[in-house]
Amino acid sequence: MSSPRGTVDVVEPPIADRVRRPADALRLGLVLVVLAASLALADVAVGTTGALEQDLALATSGLPRLLLQVVSWLSGIGVVVLPLAVGTDLVVRGRPSQLVHALAASGAAALVVVGLRALSFDGPLSSLLRTLTRPLAEGRTDPLDAVIVSMMALLTVADIIGRKWISPLAIVVIGSTVVTAFLSGTSTALALFTSVLLGWAVGLAFRFALGATSTRPPGSQIADALVAAGVPLVRLELVDSDDAGDRRYRGTTTSSTVDVQVMDRDTFGLASGRRLLRLLRLRKGTTRPALTLRAELEHRTLMGLALAQAGIPAPRPVAAREVGPFSAVIAYLDRAGAPLSELGAELDDAQLADIWRLHATLLRLSIAHRGLGPDVVMVTDDGRAGLLRVGGGDIAADELTLRIDTAQLLTTVGLAVGAARAVQSATAVLGADVVSRALPLLQPIALTPTTRAVLKQHKGLLGSLRDEIERGRPTEEVVAPVELRRVTLRGLVTVVGGGVAAYLLLTQLAKVDLGKVIANANLGWALATVIFATLTFAGASLALSGAVDLALRFGRTYMTQLAVAFSGLVAPAAIGNIALNTRYLQKAGAEPAVAGASVGVAQLAQFSSYFVLLIISGVLAGTGPRASFTPPAVLVAAVPIVILVVLALLAVPRVRRLITLRVVPRVRTVVPQVLSVLQHPRKLTQLLAGALLLDVSFVAALVCATRAFGATQPVAAIAVVYFAGAIIGSAVPTPGGLGGIEAAMSAGLIAIGVDGGTAVSSVLLYRLATYWLPIPFGWYSLNRLQKLQAI
Template sequence: MGGVSGHGVEVVEPPIPARVRRPADAVRLLAVALLMLLGLLVAEFGVDTRGAVEQDLVQATSGLPAVLLTLLGWVSGFGIVLLPFGVGADLLLRRRPLQLVQALAAAVLAGILVIVVSQLVLDGHPDLLRTVLTRPTETGGRTDPLDVVIVSLVALLTVADIVGRKWVSPIATAVVVATVVTAMLSQTVTLAALLTSLLLGWLIGLAFRLGFGAVSTRPPGDQVAQALVDTGIPLTRLELVDANVDGDRRYLGATTADDQPHPGEHVPAGPVDVRVIDRDTFGLASGRRLLRVLRLRNGFTRAPSLTLRSELEHRTLMGLLLDQAGIPAPRPVGSCEVGPFAAAIAFVEPVGTRIDRLREEQGGLTDEQLRAVWTMAAELQRRHIAHRSLGPDAVLLTPDGRAGLRRNGAGDLAADDVTLRIDLAQLLTTVALQVGAERSVASAVAVLGEDAVVRALPLLQKIALTPSTRELLGDDDHKPLLGALRERLASLRPETEQPETVELRRVTLRTIVTLVGGGVAGYFVLTQLAQVNLGDVVSSANWAWALGCVAFAFATFAGASVALSGAASVPLRFHRTLMTQLAVAFSGLVAPAAIGNIALNTRYLQRSGLKPAVAAASVGLAQAAQFCSYFVLLVIGSVLAGTGLQLSFSPSPKLVAVIPVVVIVVLGLLAVPKVRAFVSKRVLPQIRQAVPQVLAVFQTPRRTVKLLGGALLLDASFVGALVCATRAFGQEPSVAAVAVVYFAGAIIGSAVPTPGGLGGIEAALSYGLTTIGVPIAIAVPAVLLYRLATYWLPIPFGWWSLNRLQKVKAL
């Protein structure tokens, strides 16, 4: 439990276990398994490419000088025989006989597994692996599905853990490379089999290492003490207080200011906090951080350090930057390597009380204490230092009235804007947990200003907060706090539109639906394209009708501009309104069309002088007019095309049954107090403000005509563009039938959550044209021409319009 090191430092710690299970090995095991599975799938889909790549590699390597090829053969032959003896001797010299036994057992088990798996694969169980890993030979047989030597050798080296060994590691690498090259030249195994053999050997070795544990490389406390004393820290005592703090070992050290080895270095007498990072536990924190990086977007978490040295340098630099900024925080007074597999950092801890404990002790924070917290935040923001862990247990107040940090955090220097705003949102929540939302926002505004504080609004979401903060927000007393903070921040700028919440997750339900929907739609489009000879079709196209398609496409933007002008209660410049509709076309690249339409048009109307609620209502009115236009033209087209006679204008039984169900559901929702409160506080005030403006449109005949006429022009122009596209390729279906196809296809295509309905609209319109008698060989190019004119061609003009409107501050 304790002892005195060679430098006279009393060390107190329990015995270090001889074997440990490294978290990094579990991460590697999962990564190798996924990589092997992915490699097999790629090899299966690229059978022809795989054979060509193998031939290219064989030709490239066989062209090497004969002397080099002979040398590779000798290295492989002698290495396979002698390398296990060399690895065994190295392990025995390091007094690791048990590890040697495990390495040999892994090699033997790997060999047996390869023999069994190879026989099963050659027998066709499963046939997929037989196709992927083998190929027919000239003698009528098949190549080996796995290389038993490579699998056994890699498994042995993995369990032996030769990384970092001065001579063994490079020699072993050379032997493995030589063996792979000679096996490829012999053409007794495929390239896929070689790569799978390497990964399988690694997988078996990692499984052994994880199952039986690896020999611990953690340095004992006396080595840590000796290394720190050598750097100039006058330690007198070192005690292990926590064996795993975010992947670190934490020691509490005591120092004396007397007889310092290096006069001039300021290491005050008293306690020091020592963090030891070693290979056995380093992967734990890095693995967690890697999972957060894969799950969340940049800004929320820093990418994991790949080496101990990079982690050591980052932590030391963060501590020095905070000290330079004058913020009380753990100050690094020494850092060093402890052996080949560990490093240590010694910090002088700041003296102070956590703000969550101050609430318990004095019932809350005073105005001066709040000012100190936000002064610290202002300094961090000014220097672009991100902390990323500003939870209630991280912020403290010192006896001299300054705010500081208990931890340096996993932050960044020169942080980007999103990361800094996440820090601000976290600190607003932390302070609100102590003093409430109103005082938190008011105190922040008093120091930082309204502009700086409002920037945090889109980031006020649970996923952006630390785990300890999320846990506190789960309490019944604090559940409404986040909503109260959002409302308070929104009330600072009631006249402006509330910014959309920043999406921090990389993978969302919308992303999954978009990928699946786009993939299905793309499959149908590609299936249709496979039935068309585009070269012959294009060469016979009538380009006069194609130009007519482009003209109608331009008319759609004019119609949307006229409709928006009629919906707005202020006069709008036509050319700027037209440019806004072109900008909407560009926004369709990155968002579904409806979202880009609403957002840009609302912003444009606000810049034109309308209040946010009125602007949103005007855009909604224009959308409603377009829906009415859809319905009217669809009914007219259906009747004229002959399909309307099959429909009954009397309500169907299903519709009659659905309507009361919908009414009951709506009434049930309104019976919920939270829903009722939301409607009364957020929805009704906006409706009351917007309804007079909407009614004013219908009281002015000119604006009503513009609104409805523009909507009809918009939809009629889309129909005209599709008609011209079919005429361009020699087909002349009735205009009414094409109109029905357009409206039905647009509705179905817009349900696909891809930007601009890509894939969905093409598939729906192509199918619709074939149902009215247009051959598939004509329907597909006609739809492609229509989409080229109405979607792709306006995009560069939309990009220019968007930049121009932003430059003149119209957006």
């Protein structure tokens, strides 16, 4: 039975005429990123850009002359007709203010072009000329096409998407204008691409700043759509105008109430943008954002039906349909109940058990809710556990996503009744194994925003949950840690630092003719570089063997060091070194504590060797003709300053506490192993000889690399360059110090008198032999050692 249309009492304030669409801000940010990346890449690879443009010109030069003439006519006529057509369409549709905004955006875009041209030709952006233009007989091509920029801004603010005849006309006109400008030689391909993006960016900025004409349907249209779908509405009242991007209404029918959610194009991008940010932040366990309203509508409906089929008390969809071309509505039957955020400690054991039985059902059916927060999990009026929202989860979810749901629900229940009762009740229903698998996922980033906000008032809860789970699981069980974050601070620094270092390296590479490098290299010295590079792994193997009181097989130890080199491709060298060597020693029979201490002893020996050789090289490099040590004045001044800074830091109580908590325990674990090694002269000799062989081989490899290109600088000076480059490389948070080492060593060699081309060539040969060449052998070694169960 349904109510007649027009008899529904709709209660809502008037809808605003203009609205800022979150999707516009998202598009603007994406366009600016693409624009900046394109210009940066083109600036680095100017020669490649020019070659690509020549290929495009050659590919289009064979087009029929008549076709080219038609394209030129379409461009000339379209540039005049299209703005008139857009203006007429907006006036006919009763949108004069939007026409004014579109014209203002077009004018502003043209002014932006004028300003950028002035800055490019005569100002600080003159470097863009080399990127966006090419020389002509009478000057240079235009860096930007003002017609395309202003036209794109006009069309963006006019919002022609979906207009049946204007949208195709705009594509034809813009396309023909771009082709004509490129073939006529007035603009480069990159300049035209930049013009399109710049015009789009200006238009999006205007549209977001001034707001777009609202396409939201009023409540009366929503009520008509629901009545037509068979929902007997008598009243529709707006509850929340912005519920994570949705409008929420409370609908009253002849027998019950319904929860009505309206998705509009104007605000649809908000929820999708949040999911996109979560997808970028997390490696796994995320849902890809819906790209269309229909996809989101179908997904929510499917989730609601899946929960209803599972017999879980949750909102059940009773109607779902589109309301006009830009909105959709879905209505759920409400389930009455109180959320856990209100019940708190009032939850009894039977209710807790029912909450975990609900979750067990979801796990059995592989349904991930992704939103089991304290404002979503509820207890119905008849005492059953249920859900206040269907969530934005998955059907047939993967294991990691289900484990995240378990961790989220543990936190939600823990907020209500405490960590002990939460873990005990979960273990009683789910079992200790399921609960323990959620242990590594008890991270704030895996929780819902609402849960994280509440956790700020219960800062120790996650730690308490981990402790309770640890007490209940078998001691021999190992739960692998899970890194959920896709983007971390270290990763961000890695990308930025690597980009800067790569840019510095590429600018040096631009001065090098690789063909001449290969032709001019002395093959004997190049082969010596590779031989010394292989000896570095022998040195590391000897040092590790001398650090532990075990008879290690040299072949497997050498392969382990090669595997460390491969792990350095995807992780900082120190992390891969410690992890793989410790694992190798444990597999060889060492106790975990002894294995970790032995790796620490090996690193201590390598550091001692490094420090001693650095001092000796520095003294020899600074010794003048009278055999006296004459270091630079800057170095003399720097040494006491560094010592004073260290002493000042040690005077800070916080620094002393940090050393006491972090450094002292590590030293205490290493000292017994050091004493054990000192009691065996053969092991001590092996340890020190291996550490010295490692550093001496690296220095020798760099010396041979410079000799391969004719450089004759002193060995001591080149050794100082190596040690300085290694220090900088360890500071740059890129795998293997990539980019940082190359830039630092090239600059160091230039500083000691090697010309720029020879310096870069030498460093390239050195890095090829010591870093890149071992990687495939390291990959093989890693796989081989795993098959042999040696790591």
